[in-house]
Amino acid sequence: xxRRERRKGHVNHERWLVxxxxxxxxxxxxxVVLYASSQADKRKQAEVSQSINEAFRALGLFKNAxxxxxxxxxxxxxxxxxxxxxxVLGEDLNAPEDVKRDLERIQxxxxxxxxxxxxxxxxxxxxxxDGLVISLREAGFFQSGSATPNPGSIGSxxxxxxxxxxxxxxxxxxxxxxxxxxxxxxxxxxxxxxxTRATAMAELFIDRYHMVPGRLSASGYAEFHPVASNDTEDxxxxxxxxxxxxxxxxxxxNAPGQAPPGSAAAALxxxxxxxxxxxxxKPK
Numbered sequence: 001x002x003r004r005e006r007r008k009g010h011v012n013h014e015r016w017l018v019x020x021x022x023x024x025x026x027x028x029x030x031x032v033v034l035y036a037s038s039q040a041d042k043r044k045q046a047e048v049s050q051s052i053n054e055a056f057r058a059l060g061l062f063k064n065a066x067x068x069x070x071x072x073x074x075x076x077x078x079x080x081x082x083x084x085x086x087x088v089l090g091e092d093l094n095a096p097e098d099v100k101r102d103l104e105r106i107q108x109x110x111x112x113x114x115x116x117x118x119x120x121x122x123x124x125x126x127x128x129x130d131g132l133v134i135s136l137r138e139a140g141f142f143q144s145g146s147a148t149p150n151p152g153s154i155g156s157x158x159x160x161x162x163x164x165x166x167x168x169x170x171x172x173x174x175x176x177x178x179x180x181x182x183x184x185x186x187x188x189x190x191x192x193x194x195x196t197r198a199t200a201m202a203e204l205f206i207d208r209y210h211m212v213p214g215r216l217s218a219s220g221y222a223e224f225h226p227v228a229s230n231d232t233e234d235x236x237x238x239x240x241x242x243x244x245x246x247x248x249x250x251x252x253x254n255a256p257g258q259a260p261p262g263s264a265a266a267a268l269x270x271x272x273x274x275x276x277x278x279x280x281x282k283p284k
Contacts, residue, residue, distance in 0.1 A: 095131070095248035099248045100127075102167075103127060103132045103169075103246060103248065104127065106132055106163065106164075106167060106246060107125050107127065107132050110125055110134065110159070110160065110163055111125060113159040113160075113163065114156060114159055114160070117156050120140070121137070122136070122137045122139055122140025122141070122156075123136060123137070123156065124137075128245070130172075130245060130247055130248060131169065131245050131246045131247040131248045132245070132246040133243055133244075133245050134160060134243065134244040134245070134246070135227075135241050135242075135243050136156075136241060136242045136243070136244065137237065137238065137240065137241050138237070138240035138241060138242075139240075140153060140156070141153040141156070141242065142197065142242075145182060145184055145186075145187065145193070147186075147187075147193060147196040147197045147199075147200050148200065149201070149204065157204065157208075158208075160244065161204070161205055161208060161209035162209065164209070164211070164244070164246065165209045165210060165211055167246065168250045169215075169246050169247055169248065169249065170215050170216075170217070170247040170249055170250065171205070171211070171215055171216050171217075171244060171245065172216075172217045172218075172219070172245045172247055173198045173201050173202050173205075173216065173217070173218045173219075173242065173243070173244055173245070174194075174198055174218075174219055174220070174221060174225075174242065174243040174245065175193070175194030175195055175196070175197040175198035175218075175219070175220040175221065176194055176220075176221050176222070176223070176225055176226070176227075176239055176240065176241050176242070177190040177193055177194050177222055177223050177240055178223055178230050178235075178236035178237075178239045179223040179226075179236070180230075180236065189222070190222035190223050191220055191222045192220075193220070193222075194220030194221055194222050195218070195219065196220070197220070197242050198218035198219055198220050198242060199218045201218070201242055201244065202216045202217075202218040223239065226238075227239060227241075
């Protein structure tokens with residue numbers, strides 16, 4: 001009996017097109033999502049930039065700028081925290097005219113009260129970028145390697161403290177040293193010495209002159225913000241100092257956890273967090 005021959009079916013060589021089409025469709029959807037996300041980020045960035053711009057313009061930091069990028073605003077916010085205002089003495093004070101005049105008045109008042117100390121080069125006054133810088137050299141206020149003010153310097157500190165206790169501006173106290181390392185039983189490095197001197201000065205202002213603690217800040221910079229060369233004894237003497245900086249800003253008391261009005265943090269806060277928040281109950 002003759003065998004029936006089976007006909008070979010047609011081989012489908014195009015089956016890969018189905019998987020390929022699915023892959024292309026998924027890739028298209030992926031890039032559509034990426035594009036949509038990038039557009040949303042641009043809108044959000046523009047809103048944040050505008051909020052920061054308005055906040056800093058309200059503080060008088062960018063008076064003539066119509067648009068300020070978020071990088072510029074954040075850079076300006078950082079300047080107040082870390083910039084060595086006493087190093088850049090050639091730059092003009094960045095403040096409204098009425099604040100400049102007020103700081104100049106304070107400077108002239110201190111120049112009259114501290115004329116002898118200025119003449120003996122243990123005190124220096126200068127309007128810097130962030131405010132009025134009162135430089136107190138170690139030779140007139142501290143023993144070498146000590147963070148306790150000399151008893152003989154209390155009269156000069158009284159003149160400064162009594163003058164600054166009546167001004168409304170914030171005060172930043174910076175400790176500085178020369179580049180000669182220190183290693184004693186009390187201080188292991190220039191960082192500790194400079195920070196302790198600044199803190200001791202802040203505590204003196206609070207305890208003796210009754211300054212509001214919230215207006216004060218203290219920080220130490222060791223030898224890294226010099227005002228003169230450390231290659232000479234005179235230069236090192238100038239670098240061993242405590243700078244009392246009367247800043248060109250005024251802090252407004254706020255509820256705990258609430259950002260100061262007009263600050264970048266307040267500008268970025270949701271609308272209901274500032275306007276709709278209820279005041280916290282005082283602890284009994």
